[in-house]
Amino acid sequence: MLELRNVTVNYGSIVALQDVSLKVEKGAIVTLIGANGAGKSTTLRTISGLLKPVQGSILYEGKEIGGLPAHQIVALRLSHVPEGRMIFANLSVRENLLMGAYLRKDRTKLQHEFDYIFAMFPRLQERSRQIAGTLSGGEQQMLAIGRALMSKPRCLMLDEPSLGIAPILVKTIFEKIREINQSLGITVLLVEQNANLALEVSNYGYVLETGRIILHDRSEALRANEKVKSAYLGG
Amino acid sequence: MSQIEFLQQLINGLSLGAFYALIALGYTMVYGILRFINFAHGDVFMLGAFGGYYLTPRIMPHFAGNLAPVGVVVVLLLTMILCALIGMVIERLAYRPLRSRPKLTVLITAIGVSLLLEYGGQFVFGADPKPYPELITDRALENTGALTITTTQVAAFVVTFLLLIALTLIVKRTKLGMAMRAVSNNATAASLMGINIDTVVSFTFGLGSALAGAAGILYALSYPSIDPLMGLLPGVKAFVAAVLGGIGNIPGAAVGGLILGVVETFVGGSAFSTYRDAIAFALLIGILLFRPAGIFGKAQVEKV
Numbered sequence: 001m002l003e004l005r006n007v008t009v010n011y012g013s014i015v016a017l018q019d020v021s022l023k024v025e026k027g028a029i030v031t032l033i034g035a036n037g038a039g040k041s042t043t044l045r046t047i048s049g050l051l052k053p054v055q056g057s058i059l060y061e062g063k064e065i066g067g068l069p070a071h072q073i074v075a076l077r078l079s080h081v082p083e084g085r086m087i088f089a090n091l092s093v094r095e096n097l098l099m100g101a102y103l104r105k106d107r108t109k110l111q112h113e114f115d116y117i118f119a120m121f122p123r124l125q126e127r128s129r130q131i132a133g134t135l136s137g138g139e140q141q142m143l144a145i146g147r148a149l150m151s152k153p154r155c156l157m158l159d160e161p162s163l164g165i166a167p168i169l170v171k172t173i174f175e176k177i178r179e180i181n182q183s184l185g186i187t188v189l190l191v192e193q194n195a196n197l198a199l200e201v202s203n204y205g206y207v208l209e210t211g212r213i214i215l216h217d218r219s220e221a222l223r224a225n226e227k228v229k230s231a232y233l234g235g
Numbered sequence: 236m237s238q239i240e241f242l243q244q245l246i247n248g249l250s251l252g253a254f255y256a257l258i259a260l261g262y263t264m265v266y267g268i269l270r271f272i273n274f275a276h277g278d279v280f281m282l283g284a285f286g287g288y289y290l291t292p293r294i295m296p297h298f299a300g301n302l303a304p305v306g307v308v309v310v311l312l313l314t315m316i317l318c319a320l321i322g323m324v325i326e327r328l329a330y331r332p333l334r335s336r337p338k339l340t341v342l343i344t345a346i347g348v349s350l351l352l353e354y355g356g357q358f359v360f361g362a363d364p365k366p367y368p369e370l371i372t373d374r375a376l377e378n379t380g381a382l383t384i385t386t387t388q389v390a391a392f393v394v395t396f397l398l399l400i401a402l403t404l405i406v407k408r409t410k411l412g413m414a415m416r417a418v419s420n421n422a423t424a425a426s427l428m429g430i431n432i433d434t435v436v437s438f439t440f441g442l443g444s445a446l447a448g449a450a451g452i453l454y455a456l457s458y459p460s461i462d463p464l465m466g467l468l469p470g471v472k473a474f475v476a477a478v479l480g481g482i483g484n485i486p487g488a489a490v491g492g493l494i495l496g497v498v499e500t501f502v503g504g505s506a507f508s509t510y511r512d513a514i515a516f517a518l519l520i521g522i523l524l525f526r527p528a529g530i531f532g533k534a535q536v537e538k539v
């Protein structure tokens with residue numbers, strides 16, 4: 001569904017990703033784990049068109065998307081929930097969700113998406129008229145995910161959905177990620193620093209270290225891997 | 236000051252403020268989207284006045300007698316379209332290539348564009364002031380008691396009011412208006428929603444420049460002489476109005492413009508009338524010292 005082949009990305013003269021190759025099979029939840037600064041966000045930002053690769057190719061549903069601008073990539077039904085959520089703080093919850101549907105031509109049918117997003121995150125419905133900047137961190141994360149779903153993606157990329165969120169909400173959000181994958185059939189590429197959680201929910205994992213993929217395997221196998229255990233799973 | 240005098244000054248001040256408001260909106264919208272002050276904006280206002288100058292004798296003869304108000308609307312709309320195009324061209328040629336450069340670079344470019352328009356204007360239109368053709372007959376309304384309300388003042392109020400409503404509807408109700416709000420909130424997130432930032436920036440420049448063009452016509456109605464440097468002072472004052480209302484805040488710019496117009500008129504009618512033009516700058520310094528986010532602006536709080 002999504003494939004990176006030997007992708008290299010620079011920030012000016014700093015090499016952030018080097019020769020990264022990875023594959024996300026249709027219907028799977030694939031995770032990309034790694035320490036702070038490893039290049040996880042850079043990977044997602046490159047796929048969604050916020051950054052341009054200097055080398056390599058990015059294929060989405062068989063089509064080369066490397067170097068396309070971000071607004072064209074989301075049109076291909078590949079959505080990115082960015083690190084730090086980036087909700088529209090001055091807009092209401094409802095308006096944020098509407099922005100997610102910006103490219104939808106079938107705007108009369110949005111009620112269907114509103115219904116299932118509100119069923120998935122009832123808090124958003126309770127607060128639909130509230131200004132999004134006043135939501136708690138966890139609620140903002142729900143909103144960011146809901147907003148991305150409004151574009152009806154076939155593949156959803158999530159950047160550290162657990163970051164800075166109350167533990168009880170982290171659990172809810174990971175349940176919802178599984179639900180999005182299983183009931184909606186959306187392929188998921190999940191970036192996490194919390195490797196325990198990420199390897200639990202995913203089918204396959206990649207380990208990124210200073211801009212390079214050093215290891216990849218089925219998630220179960222990675223959880224049993226000594227190196228992964230000591231470096232990322234806290235012993 | 237008697238009550239009548241007070242009301243009279245208030246009316247004069249609001250009609251002056253109305254056109255500061257129209258110019259201020261352009262500054263504030265562009266700032267909201269790009270976080271940059273388009274110093275050439277006052278010169279677009281000047282071009283609006285010149286647009287009216289050249290269009291009036293060509294359009295008005297076709298709308299004689301009772302049709303004159305229609306002619307005025309046609310002149311106004313054509314001028315607005317012209318200014319919108321000019322604003323979009325300026326953005327496309329001068330600012331877009333520098334989008335990822337430091338803000339200072341763009342700011343200096345804006346000053347360059349401003350000088351280009353002013354001195355280019357002198358070259359094309361001539362440097363000497365031109366008498367503005369009478370677009371509507373300026374006379375006092377009847378039955379207003381001791382107050383003097385002129386037709387041009389009424390026209391200024393009506394036009395400004397209608398344009399403010401139109402702008403509000405565009406920003407709140409249309410897809411591009413929503414996109415503007417999204418981009419001004421978080422441009423990265425907006426592009427992840429599928430919003431083409433370039434289109435939104437272009438649209439914003441067009442909208443702001445159209446309003447400046449309308450302001451140019453309104454100005455020319457009450458100050459019947461125009462010249463290529465006329466955008467300088469109103470441009471700076473409207474910028475102050477935008478800062479007063481909280482730069483980036485649309486209703487704030489409108490209110491800031493009205494406040495500035497009123498304050499200036501009252502100062503002009505007082506014993507300190509020679510400081511009339513200085514008051515805007517005194518206000519600017521005061522605001523920057525005591526309330527840098529403006530009357531309506533609130534400090535941005537980043538949630539974690």
Ligand SMILES: Nc1ncnc2c1ncn2[C@@H]1O[C@H](COP(=O)(O)OP(=O)(O)O)[C@@H](O)[C@H]1O
Pocket residue numbers: 011014016034035036037038039040041042043
């Ligand atoms: N805008 C930027 N400019 C320069 N360097 C950056 C920028 N963003 C990230 N980096 C660097 O690129 C590397 C990868 O960052 P990032 O992808 O954010 O890591 P992660 O998401 O895994 O924490 C880090 O060394 C970081 O300092």
Ligand SMILES: [Mg+2]
Pocket residue numbers: 040041042083160
């Ligand atoms: Mg990151």
